[in-house]
Amino acid sequence: MNSLFDNYKLGPIELSSRVVMAPMTRVRASATGIPSESAALYYAQRASAGLIVSEGISPSKQGQSEPNIPGLYNDEQEAAWRPVTAAVHDAGGRIFAQLMHGGRVGHPEINDMQPVGASAIAAQGTIFNSGGRLAFVTPVEMSVAQIHEQIEVFVDSAKRAINAGFDGVEIHGANGYLIQQFLSDNSNQRTDQYGGSHENRARFAIEVATAVSAAIGADRVGIRFSPGGKFHDMNESDPAGLYSTLVGSLNQLGLAYLHILETASSEINDDIRKGWDGTLIVNPATVGSTTFTDMDDADRWLERGADLIAFGRYYISNPDLVRRLRDGLGLTEPDLDTFYSGGDKGYIDYPEATAR
Secondary structure, three states, X not given: OOOOOOOEEEOXXXXXXXXXXXXXXXXXXXXXXXOOOOHHHHHHHOOOOOEEEEEEEEOOOOOOOOOOOOEXXXXXXXXXXXXXXXXXXXXXXXXXXXEOOOOOOOOHHXXXXXXXXXXXXXXOOEEEEOOEEEEOOOXXXXXXXXXXXXXXXXXXXHHHHHHOOOXXXXXXXXXXXXXHHHHOOOOOOOOOOOOOOHHXXXXXXXXXXXXXXXXXXXXXXXXXXXXXXXXXXXXXXXXXXXXXHHHHHHHHHOOXXXXXXXXXXXXXXXXXXXXXXXXXXXXXXXXXXXXXXXXXXXHHHHHHOOOXXXXXXXHHHOOOHHHHHHHOOOOOOOOHHHOOOOOOOOOOOOOXXXXX
């Protein structure tokens, strides 16, 4: 079995280990989507990860899902990310930008824009806002022309990511955001080429990945899914068939990696591994889980064929997580109250482990 601490070649990029820092929302950006001044230090502190995947970054103002999410859709935002990527590279790390379009997971009170979606169907539940939680609103059902416009939104943001110094991008197709809204039965009731069959509901994800790959190179593009995941009111009635279709089509693009959360059955996840020809990143945790990914999870998935393992919440409180895992040092528990609190507390103030 491969070791979590082996080097790994991800396309043209050499990774120092198979440990990935998972994308995690921290809501520390400004109201205009500029990353926090402390973001460079936050990511540089964690640069010993084989690969960092950034927090979700909005590819457009309309795609912003929550307050204080950073963006990558204008010159000011692009410039603000350069010190972040430079700090990671100076510390010997690698970093991909996660492009996260909220789709119907958004609200006019957050960005002064009506959200868009696969169909005009509101998600059940509420969304976080600085003044409290808000009921989801009904999104605008996109026309085919508008769908093509949103594909270009991803392309433009991906180009900006490369210009800002990121090593690549991860397209967020998980957790109920725009791409999964096309995959899920209950959020996609279209009757055109983007709705109905597995092939049609997978079309938007494939077209986004294809267009982004053409723009920046497929070996700089990863994509993330949560097969069968329910977060943000998703309901994929046949995840086995749907993700078989997705994986088969995405295989042809030569992407840098496929990143999945452990939201489906073991059988479905094993079928995805068997069907996917490239690098597979697995995040063994799920949204809302009370347990955090640890060495047992990593070893279990490396034995099952995963190439890289994504660690989430333990990376918040253990900036030197690779060393702690490798040397059997204790792990600091994160302060959940500071996950989304803003400011530097619980962000850049977690210390490294002391030597034995």
